[in-house]
Amino acid sequence: MWFYILKRFLFSVPTFFGITLITFILMQALPGDPVQGMAGERASPETIARIRAELGQERPLPIQYVGYLKLLLHGEMGRSYYTNRKVSDDLLQKFPNTLKLGVAAMLFASLFGISMGVFAAIKRGTVWDRLVALISVGGISIPIFWLGLALMLVFSLYLRWLPPSGMGNGSLIYLILPAATLGTFSLSYIVRVTRASMLETLSQPYIAAARSRGLSEFAVVFRHALKNSLIPVVTLIGLDLGSYLNGAVLTETVFGWDGLGRYALDGIIKRDYPIIMGVVLFGAVIFVVMNLIVDISYHFLDPRVNIRK
């Protein structure tokens, strides 16, 4: 087991190098001097000197890349051009908000996705099944920012049930619309996979056996079938983390949610490059780390997965 974890960990090392290499190349492509680009225009001479010592253009590119890694290891991701705050501090401050939104979205997607998937499987071939299929195609096709605006228009501006934007000092009511918006994409995949997996399980002999023993349909579906159909669904939920990071940028923009996504948008609007690069790098690292955690946790959760492989 520990051997597997170590191996899986080592395999992600080249990925981390690759990610930093790509952001390094992107920084080289920035207009102007990369040192200034990272330090910001209002940086102190010492900061500039420290960054220039690592990224100075008189040094060959590979050495500059090593210097860039050194800066990152010290948590130096540059400073915002406008606020002169350290990007790394901002990222750590905004991340919990995005995490909260992401977790809420994931709960929404799992809860409704699994229920709708089970429902469609039980009602296979009926109008209900088709309706669920339609919703799931719509969910992956409708642009998330437009969905957010539409929900806001209906539930906040017309019906006045929910607040249109902001975070409201952590009150849960502010979380509903953003979480539904962010979760819809993932929900659509969960519906599809749950339905397919349920249909497969329902055709197994032990389900027929359970029915022939005279168990109620409720017991058959929920106690016998659902439990055994959930493994691919849980896998999907874990692997779909990237869609939350993507969607967060758009959802937070629409709802004024003070997380990484809106931070990135501020950076984009002001052409505040250290912020944009910081979010891209941070997002990719979070994504890789979470995938690693999900991967490893399967080996604890599902004994059938061969850990020696």
Added chain:
Amino acid sequence: MIFRNLIKNIPALLAAVVLVLLTLAASVGPLLVKRDILPNPLSMDLDSLKQPPGAAHLFGTDNKGRDILSRVVYGARISLSVGIIASAISLGIGVFLGLIAGYFGGLVDVVLSQIFDIFLAFPSLLLAIGISAVMPPGLTSAMLAITLVGWAGFARLVRGMTLTLKEQTYVEASKALGASSSRILCRHILPNALPLIFVAGSLRVGGFILIEASLSFLGLGVQPPTPTWGSMISLNRSYINVAPWMILFPGLAISITVIAFNVLGDFLRDKLDPRMRA
């Protein structure tokens, strides 16, 4: 055969009709403007600001009095061309590198696969944001960003298919006859992988159009005054309460287009690839 199946499958048929109509509208749009059938998407009419949908303006007008229908038609030109061209280019790169990695194996495969994985390690929209942010925003940067985001997925898929196909007996036979690697790849492996590649490509066009719309929405795509669906929504966001049609129609346009591509992609997958059937 596919065509006969299409007529029987009503959702797929509808999707195909939608896409044909959309392409038609996008291509004849400028002609209609020239003949004064459709208002110019850029010309502002200060006498008819924020007009609701009606006889004069079917989709209404925006806050500068521009006709939303003709802006949606012009937006289709950008969305469709970015989606299709980016798919084609990233498919080309992905097929080329995927064939090489899968066929030659060994160190080549290890290195190339690692590169695929690195590109796949980024959440796609974040990577696209990073790429389009460092370049002057516009059509080229959006297309480049989407291509760089999309190619690795295709490459990994084609690599997997090549691994299976190269073990087939006809490849062995061809090798025994002394055929070169490039001949085997082009004559035997590629043609057999082609239907699946086509399916994968058609399933991704919708996703690429969504990324283009998202980049435009964030201000990183084709710049105003040129209309794009994404930027029409972001620029008119503040009028959502007084004039919801300004964001309703471009959003519907994106949704319907992407749904059509996804439905058609699912249909092609079911017909061309029995193994991938869900």
